[in-house]
Amino acid sequence: MEILVFTNQLSARKQFCFKQICNRILGLQVGFTTKIEEFIAYQGIKFSYAKKPLGQELFVEAYGLLDEEGFGDFDIKVDNWDETPCFFRVSKESSIPFDIFSASFYLLTRYEEYLPFVKDQAGGFPVEESTAFEENFLNRPVVDLWAFQFLEVLKEKYDTVRFPKRKYNLGIFIAVHEAFAFRYKGLLRQIIGFLNQLILGDFHKAWLRIKTQLRLIKDPFNVYDNLVEFAKQENIKMKMFFQLSDFSKVNRNINHHKSHYQRLIKSMGDYFVTGLLPGEQAIKETNTFKKEKNRWKEIAKQDLTSVLVKKFPLSFPESYINFEKAFIKEDFSMGYAQKLGFRAGTCTPFLFYNLNTEETTPLRITPYVLNSEIFSTTSENEIATQLQQIKKDVSSVNGSLNLIFENTDFVENRAEKIYKLITQINAKD
Incomplete structure (x- = not known):
């Protein structure tokens, strides 16, 4: 019609x-x-x-x-x-x-x-x-x-109006900035990290590091099997994004050349749609972004189509212009880290319109409503209450409610609270 x-x-x-x-x-x-x-x-x-x-x-x-x-x-x-x-x-x-x-x-x-x-x-x-x-x-x-x-x-x-009804959808996006807490990191990093923990009196982490290296326990950040099982149980389509930036003050991940990291990326691609977490410089610089994109292609053995920016601020509109130039098809970064809500006022994906050139681009932007950074300033109960109210609006227009977490959000005691929050939001009213 x-x-x-x-x-x-x-x-x-x-x-x-x-x-x-x-x-x-x-x-x-x-x-x-x-x-x-x-x-x-x-x-x-x-x-x-x-x-x-x-x-x-x-x-x-x-x-x-x-x-x-x-x-x-x-x-x-x-x-x-x-x-x-x-x-x-x-x-x-x-x-x-x-x-x-x-x-x-x-x-x-x-x-x-x-x-x-x-x-x-x-x-x-x-x-x-x-x-x-x-x-x-x-x-x-x-x-x-x-x-x-x-x-x-x-x-x-016009009483003849008929329109196809879309379905309400819950989306969970997982950002992997640091794939492992202790495993697969170089000897020097292990020694420096262990000594820092002793100096700071963080004996719990120091002991965790030792037990992890002796393979007495699984690495604390290795929550991937649990996420796969949870997604199946709740029938949730998750997306997972990995960082491939050079090591720096803001990137503490293991080296992208490590075979264990590459195997992790490939294995998660069997269960979820996967994509790239661009580094701080890649968000701003086309050449750096293209370098990380090529790394992704070499590891994942497929073209990069999706990106997510979680820890760093978007340089708007430069970041999107950068992504569009690199032929990225979809971005999942439209939201605020500090507050719940809709940065662009919508729960529906939309195309990036470049006001500088007055043209619609092919880059599809999927907005999110929650960034797990907010847990540092707001209680889980308050977040859960607000999300339920937001869900009512989103359900009324059959839109998408998208939440962004990190693998580190699903560690130890915190995991139970996050899983509970997602289950509550995923429940049918």
Whole structure:
């Protein structure tokens, strides 16, 4: 079923935004026309998107953002549309009170991250400066909620509207920055690590190191068999990402040449979709990223299609431009490490729109709602409570609830709490 949209001028912004809302979220095909005669003659579902209506048709008033190029400051005033936060209010002539397409474009493109801002301590965009955080709707997938509210408006006008229903999905992404705590690391690193633990009085870790090296116990970070079993038991499709950067202050992983590490990557590929965790420099530098991509191809014996950035801030939009140049198909990094919520206001994958060049790229961005970094500042009970509320919204629009953890989150006592949290969120209501 195709919706025809009349607009005075068809722009790249409009094509990107209408395809995301009508096609990717609602499952409806969308076509465009700038010819009034063609629009009037069309007998199917249609509406106009302009400054003024043509007549008595279903009309959505354009706020103006989708007709512009470049960037500008907007005075964002948030109100409610049927209890859903919304902005870019338009006149009463419009069939809906807000230009949800301009508002969606603002959030999906991360428009505000192109504007000047003071970086946080990690060097990224501070969540506190986002419109969603300031206006208290970070925890809601507003773009999807707007789309489904708009669908109801369409149904009132056209009772023949039928759309394919997608299914709610829980996604678990595992980042492996450090594959093993003690095993397979060089002798010098072992000695220095053991002495540091003695000096700091961390005798528990020192004893763990000894027992691990004597093979009396399994390496604490070796939780991979448990994750495979849990994924099967809960019927969860996990994805696992591995770091292949050179050793540095921020990369304490074992060498990517180690046969044990390479076997781990290959074996996990038998159970999960696997991808790359780009290093700090690879996020910013094309040549470094290509080097890590080639390492992945040599080890995994397949092309690299998926990446995840967890520990380091995205350099926006440079990171995505970098990935796109390297022919990466999908990124899983769209979220905030410090807060639960939707950085781009959606629980649906979308294509990266480059505001610098005003074009839609092939890079598919899958947003997440939780980064396990948040456990350092927020209790498990509070996180569980918030996630259940977020799940209600995501389920109502049949979206995806994606959570990012590290293999180190599933170690010892902490593992039980994480497994319990995932089980609760995965349970059918």
